[in-house]
Amino acid sequence: MNAFARLLDRLGFEPSRTNKLRLMTEFFRETADPDRGYALAALTGTLSFRHAKSGLVRALIAERVDPVLFALSYDFVGDLSETAALLWPAPNESIGVGGEINPPEPTLSEIVHALGDSSKSDLPGKLARWLDALDETGRWALLKLITGSLRIGVSARLAKTAVAGLGGKTANEIEEVWHGLAPPYLDLFAWMEGREDRPDPSDPAPFCLAMLAHAITEADFEGLDPAEFIAEWKWDGVRVQAVSGQDHQGVRATRLFSRTGEDISAAFPDLIESLEQIRASGFALDGELLILREGRTQSFNVLQQRLNRKTVSARLIAEFPAHIRAYDLLRLDGEDLRSLPFAERRRRLESFVAAGASPRLDLSPVVAFGTWAELAKARLEPDQFGAGADAQAIEGVMLKRADSIYTPGRPKGLWHKWKRDPFRIDAVLMYAQRGHGKRSSLYSDYTFGVWREEDGARRLVPVGKAYFGFTDAELAQIDRYVRAHTINRFGPVHEVGHDESQGLVLEIAFEGLNRSSRHKSGVAMRFPRVARIRWDKPAGEADSLETLSALIKSGV
Amino acid sequence: MTPGDLLSLTPAGLYCPAGDFFIDPLRPSPRALITHAHSDHARAGHGEVLATRETLDLMAIRHGPGFARVVQPIEPREKLVLGPIEVSFHPAGHVLGSCQIRLSGKRGTWIVSGDYKREADPTCAPFEAVPCDVFISEATFGLPVFSRWRARVEIEKLLASAQLFPERAHLVGAYSLGKAQRVMAMLRAAGYARPIYIHGAMEKITDYYIKAGVELGEIRKTAEADRATLGGEIVICPPSALQDAWSRKFPDPVLAFASGWMRVRGRARQRGVELPLVISDHADWDALTQTIRETGCSRLLVTHGEADALVHWARGDGLEAEPLRLAGYGDEGETALAENV
Ligand SMILES: [Zn+2]
Ligand SMILES: [Zn+2]
Numbered sequence: 001m002n003a004f005a006r007l008l009d010r011l012g013f014e015p016s017r018t019n020k021l022r023l024m025t026e027f028f029r030e031t032a033d034p035d036r037g038y039a040l041a042a043l044t045g046t047l048s049f050r051h052a053k054s055g056l057v058r059a060l061i062a063e064r065v066d067p068v069l070f071a072l073s074y075d076f077v078g079d080l081s082e083t084a085a086l087l088w089p090a091p092n093e094s095i096g097v098g099g100e101i102n103p104p105e106p107t108l109s110e111i112v113h114a115l116g117d118s119s120k121s122d123l124p125g126k127l128a129r130w131l132d133a134l135d136e137t138g139r140w141a142l143l144k145l146i147t148g149s150l151r152i153g154v155s156a157r158l159a160k161t162a163v164a165g166l167g168g169k170t171a172n173e174i175e176e177v178w179h180g181l182a183p184p185y186l187d188l189f190a191w192m193e194g195r196e197d198r199p200d201p202s203d204p205a206p207f208c209l210a211m212l213a214h215a216i217t218e219a220d221f222e223g224l225d226p227a228e229f230i231a232e233w234k235w236d237g238v239r240v241q242a243v244s245g246q247d248h249q250g251v252r253a254t255r256l257f258s259r260t261g262e263d264i265s266a267a268f269p270d271l272i273e274s275l276e277q278i279r280a281s282g283f284a285l286d287g288e289l290l291i292l293r294e295g296r297t298q299s300f301n302v303l304q305q306r307l308n309r310k311t312v313s314a315r316l317i318a319e320f321p322a323h324i325r326a327y328d329l330l331r332l333d334g335e336d337l338r339s340l341p342f343a344e345r346r347r348r349l350e351s352f353v354a355a356g357a358s359p360r361l362d363l364s365p366v367v368a369f370g371t372w373a374e375l376a377k378a379r380l381e382p383d384q385f386g387a388g389a390d391a392q393a394i395e396g397v398m399l400k401r402a403d404s405i406y407t408p409g410r411p412k413g414l415w416h417k418w419k420r421d422p423f424r425i426d427a428v429l430m431y432a433q434r435g436h437g438k439r440s441s442l443y444s445d446y447t448f449g450v451w452r453e454e455d456g457a458r459r460l461v462p463v464g465k466a467y468f469g470f471t472d473a474e475l476a477q478i479d480r481y482v483r484a485h486t487i488n489r490f491g492p493v494h495e496v497g498h499d500e501s502q503g504l505v506l507e508i509a510f511e512g513l514n515r516s517s518r519h520k521s522g523v524a525m526r527f528p529r530v531a532r533i534r535w536d537k538p539a540g541e542a543d544s545l546e547t548l549s550a551l552i553k554s555g556v
Numbered sequence: 557m558t559p560g561d562l563l564s565l566t567p568a569g570l571y572c573p574a575g576d577f578f579i580d581p582l583r584p585s586p587r588a589l590i591t592h593a594h595s596d597h598a599r600a601g602h603g604e605v606l607a608t609r610e611t612l613d614l615m616a617i618r619h620g621p622g623f624a625r626v627v628q629p630i631e632p633r634e635k636l637v638l639g640p641i642e643v644s645f646h647p648a649g650h651v652l653g654s655c656q657i658r659l660s661g662k663r664g665t666w667i668v669s670g671d672y673k674r675e676a677d678p679t680c681a682p683f684e685a686v687p688c689d690v691f692i693s694e695a696t697f698g699l700p701v702f703s704r705w706r707a708r709v710e711i712e713k714l715l716a717s718a719q720l721f722p723e724r725a726h727l728v729g730a731y732s733l734g735k736a737q738r739v740m741a742m743l744r745a746a747g748y749a750r751p752i753y754i755h756g757a758m759e760k761i762t763d764y765y766i767k768a769g770v771e772l773g774e775i776r777k778t779a780e781a782d783r784a785t786l787g788g789e790i791v792i793c794p795p796s797a798l799q800d801a802w803s804r805k806f807p808d809p810v811l812a813f814a815s816g817w818m819r820v821r822g823r824a825r826q827r828g829v830e831l832p833l834v835i836s837d838h839a840d841w842d843a844l845t846q847t848i849r850e851t852g853c854s855r856l857l858v859t860h861g862e863a864d865a866l867v868h869w870a871r872g873d874g875l876e877a878e879p880l881r882l883a884g885y886g887d888e889g890e891t892a893l894a895e896n897v
Contacts, residue, residue: 006713012821013830016808019721026720065700066872072865073701077820086701086819136704 001108001134003031004039005141011152020154024162028189034339034405035108037184042108042145043159047183050148051115051123057084057143060128064089081143088131088139105138106130109184109339109405115146167192177201184339204245205253207261208284208330208338209408213398213415220416221372228403230343231367231375232327233387234396234417235288236300236512238307240264242275242324242361243331245282252276256289267309271322274360283352286328288364290393291320297393300526301514326353327364327398330406338406345406367397375399379420395511396420423513423551425450425543426534428460429504432482432494435467442475443482443494446530448506451544452521460498461545464525466508478504478533503539507532513551523548557857557880562641562659562666562690565880570668570692572659575638577606579657579668589643591670592654593618593733606630608645610653610768614733617760632681648672649683650837651734652765656686664689667851671696673836674843675705678741679734679770683847691853692880696838697816698862703841705816710833711742714790717810717831723787725806726831729795729813732758734837736792737765739814740772742835743790753778753786755793755802780805799828816840845869 007027014020024043028036041047061070061084070087077083106114106129114126127146131139144150160178161171169192180201181188190196200206241261244254254276256265265272268289291298291306298320306312306320329349330338337345346366353363367385369375375397378385382394396419404414427448435444445467449460481496481504488495497503509531516524523545557563563570569581577587584601591597591607593614598607600619605612609629616623630636632655636643640662645655650671659666667688674683718726730736736758743752751774754762759777766772778791783805797803798811813829816836824832839847844866848856856870856877863879870877 010717010831013824013832015830019808022720066869068868069700069865072862072868073699076699076862077701078822082821083701086703090704 001106001111001130001142002138003027004035004042004108005134005138007039008141008144008150008152009137011154017158020158021162021165024154024159025165028163028166033186033189034184036189037186037339038108038112040159040163040185040188041112041183043154044156046156047112048148049112049115049145052127052146054080054147054149056124056127057081057147060084060124060131061087081147081149082140085131085136085139085143090132090135090139105133111142112183113340113344163188163192167194173198182334182336184336186336186338202247203253204247204251204282205243205255205284206245207241207243207255207257207263208406209261210239210241210259210286211406211408211415212259212410213400213417214410214412216399216416216418224372226369226371226375228401229399230346230402231369231378232364232398232400233367233382233390233394234398234419235290235297235325235364236393236395237288237290237303237325239286240289240324241284241286241330242271242326243284244275244278244280245331267306267312268322269312270317271324271360274358275324278356278358278361280352280356281333282331283329283333284331285324285326285349285352286330287324287326287361290323290325292323293321297325297390299392300512304514322360324361325364326361328406341403341405342400343402375418379418394420419511423511424507424509424531425548426505426537426541427463427508428498428539428542429482429496429506430460430462430498431490432496433492442479444475444479446506448508449498450521450542450548453544458500460503461521463519463521463523463545463548464508464510464528466528466530474533498539500540503542505534505537505539505542506530507534513548521545521548560663562661562663563668563692565882569882572638572641574661575641575643575659577638580670588624589657590615591648591657591668592651594651594671597670600624604628606636608632608653608655611655613764614653614761617764618733646684646686647681649674649677649680652680652737652768652770654680654734656684658686658688666690666692667853668692669694669847671838672847673705673839674847675707675836675840677738677837678745679737679765685847685850687852689853690855690857691848691851692857692859693844693848693866694838695844695858695861695863695866697836697840698844698858698864698866700841700865702816702819702836705834705836705840705843707738707742707835708746710814710835711739711746714812714831714833715743715746715748717812718788718790721808721810724808724810725783725786725788726790726810726812727798727803727806728790728792728833729798729811729815729829730792730835731815731837732794733761735814735835736794737762737770737772738837739792739835740775741770744771744773748790749773750789751776753789753791755791755797757794757797758792795827845873848875849873 010023011020042049057080065087073087074083130142157171160174164171164174177199187196187199191198239259241257246252254272255263256268258264291303326349329345329352350363353361367378369378379397383391387394399416401414427450429446430449431447432443433445435442447462447465449462451458452461482494485497486494487497508528510525510528512526514524515522557565563572568578568583568585570579577589578585579589580591580597581588586603588602589606590611593611598615600623602624604626605624606628612627612629630645632645632647642660644658646658648654648656648670650673654670656670657668665688667686669692671694672683728739730739740752753776756777762775787807795813803809810831811829812831812833814833814835816838817823818832818834856875857880858866859880859882867877867879
């Protein structure tokens with residue numbers, strides 16, 4: 001806020017149009033989203049900051065300053081906001097330069113959101129805290145803004161011209177799309193900076209670039225404060241964005257996008273129809289595409305039947321009813337919510353989902369936890385932590401900083417995904433193949449199998465292929481083993497001896513399991529990798545296909 | 557003031573009957589003790605003048621060598637005996653050579669502050685708090701709206717503007733004696749390494765500061781013909797020059813003014829200032845009240861400036877306080893809109 005205040009202060013003294021433009025363009029260049037967007041909203045009069053009357057300012061200052069000193073000061077200065085700004089006894093400054101820690105200065109967006117939320121009764125308290133944390137210029141600008149008495153001689157047109165200057169565009173080019181834009185104008189600035197295409201004002205349901213999470217492991221938790229995070233289940237579905245809006249004629253468009261912005265509406269007419277019933281002039285939400293049957297969330301395996309299809313039959317729709325489990329709200333009724341803290345977006349999402357009352361839309365619940373150990377437990381046993389039967393469709397937890405604004409891309413430190421430990425089985429090495437690149441001289445790609453009863457005899461049946469992910473020394477060991485135990489050659493593929501009496505056991509980790517008609521075993525592993533070499537384990541003691549099939553039944 | 561006080565108020569200014577001398581007299585007087593060389597305190601035509609070496613030198617630069625019949629340089633903290641009164645000078649931190657004057661007699665100790673400030677200033681000795689019974693304080697900025705002076709931040713503001721508008725000349729109006737040199741020294745302290753241009757009117761005083769050992773880096777006099785080529789430079793000039801035709805020859809000049817009055821937007825606007833810099837050589841409200849407490853005085857007399865608020869505050873703080881209506885002061889420049897140096 002202090003930076004914006006300095007701009008306003010300087011603009012008020014600067015007579016030349018060209019120099020005003022320079023000052024504003026520089027400010028827009030130097031200031032981050034979403035603050036610069038709210039600054040633009042203030043300069044163009046798009047957003048009213050006017051929330052207080054001068055009586056409130058008088059009352060606040062009267063509580064803090066001797067009435068005689070106030071009267072003499074006001075008389076001298078001649079302007080209430082300015083007098084109050086100068087007289088305000090800021091706790092951080094009265095002590096002077098030294099070791100004291102200043103309270104954090106409020107950002108412009110913080111102020112905008114708080115003003116939006118404030119009932120009349122808590123405004124004085126909030127205002128006082130902001131005034132405490134701002135400097136003289138910041139206090140002056142804030143008081144001027146909220147009493148609606150700011151005069152700095154800048155027209156909306158001039159402010160837009162300054163923004164246009166960021167991207168070598170003209171004010172007219174901005175005017176053409178302006179009616180479709182809303183504070184804090186993230187898409188406008190992204191366009192000016194060449195990060196995104198020109199916002200299309202005629203598109204009533206545009207995709208919002210997605211915010212992504214970083215994978216996290218136990219070791220990363222050191223230094224993270226559980227109190228600053230909100231946890232949700234990580235659903236084993238497909239992340240989608242559902243967007244709905246109206247064009248100028250009031251015609252509604254509702255679309256479903258993949259995480260990367262691909263329009264997948266055509267494959268989900270059932271979902272689109274249901275979303276269209278939601279009474280809102282427009283929305284954009286993030287959620288997980290899932291199949292629900294009788295209220296139960298199905299595994300990814302089930303969902304797969306509806307993926308990657310251009311069109312969809314009535315039978316498929318009936319058998320695999322698509323559903324969205326929402327976890328973020330990016331736009332609502334023309335308001336861009338992306339610059340709000342996640343906790344606040346989540347609050348709005350909750351009331352949106354409740355009010356929408358759509359049978360195809362529900363809310364991804366929050367996972368309550370106090371410590372990382374507690375969350376680790378929830379992640380391992382979601383059924384014990386409120387997920388119940390839906391646990392089969394959970395692949396971990398998501399951790400989102402409560403104060404994180406929705407930042408497109410994969411920003412550091414805001415969102416984390418913490419997947420469940422992958423499943424593990426012991427399988428037997430059956431075939432080996434040379435690897436690629438720097439591993440091309442070594443046997444590093446492996447086909448492995450598990451035991452199956454066949455005509456009264458146990459035989460190994462291949463269930464997957466993986467490469468080894470550990471050290472070069474281990475790789476060399478396994479390579480030696482392959483060379484020494486090759487019993488057959490099929491071109492580049494070596495068959496390695498495998499039966500009850502001989503064979504190398506590999507511990508295979510994988511993320512999940514699908515039924516597969518393409519595989520002889522009838523199952524397909526998702527993301528298998530060799531976790532360990534079990535030199536110690538006899539091949540006969542490796543797992544059986546029954547064990548693996550049981551995992552499918554339990555909903556892996 | 558009452559009869560029997562160490563000092564009394566006369567049409568010529570503050571007079572000490574016991575020691576038979578005036579302090580900063582407004583009219584030619586037989587014997588004058590001068591706090592500092594600003595023209596409202598240091599006038600020409602006195603018989604005998606007692607002041608610091610720097611103040612005497614600066615008076616000579618401004619008024620000519622014959623500004624007084626006799627001069628007597630005084631060392632800070634040196635004890636003089638004038639009749640029954642012991643007198644000493646103590647640094648006031650206002651401008652080079654500025655001092656408070658301490659009088660001590662049977663009826664207690666008085667201090668006449670002259671002009672003073674508590675903020676750091678690389679061009680003069682820092683203010684020294686001296687205990688007294690009666691403190692006569694200036695109150696040029698004696699309103700609580702004038703508080704939290706932070707000259708360093710204002711210098712950064714000037715430098716940021718110079719960076720943002722690298723083709724425009726930045727003209728900084730600053731009083732020729734003290735403020736101008738302080739701005740130069742602070743620019744240097746902030747790392748500004750380009751030559752600093754000055755208006756001809758402040759050349760002699762600036763030379764004197766440099767001779768007195770104040771580091772100002774490369775200072776160049778602004779030749780009339782050069783003005784159009786000084787885009788991107790910082791030029792220090794007397795405030796009155798900002799509105800002169802003189803300033804219009806610079807390339808798209810940014811008109812800055814370094815003064816405590818710039819704290820109030822209306823004052824800056826009245827003067828057509830585009831870049832107000834709140835830099836003052838006077839104590840702000842915080843420094844005034846802090847200093848009054850530090851002297852431990854029981855009685856406060858308030859001279860030039862906004863006396864009413866400070867008197868009100870002091871009474872609330874348990875002091876005996878009254879305004880001292882001395883016509884004729886008001887700092888050179890800081891109240892006067894034009895400066896005639
Ligand atoms: Zn002075
Ligand atoms: Zn003065």
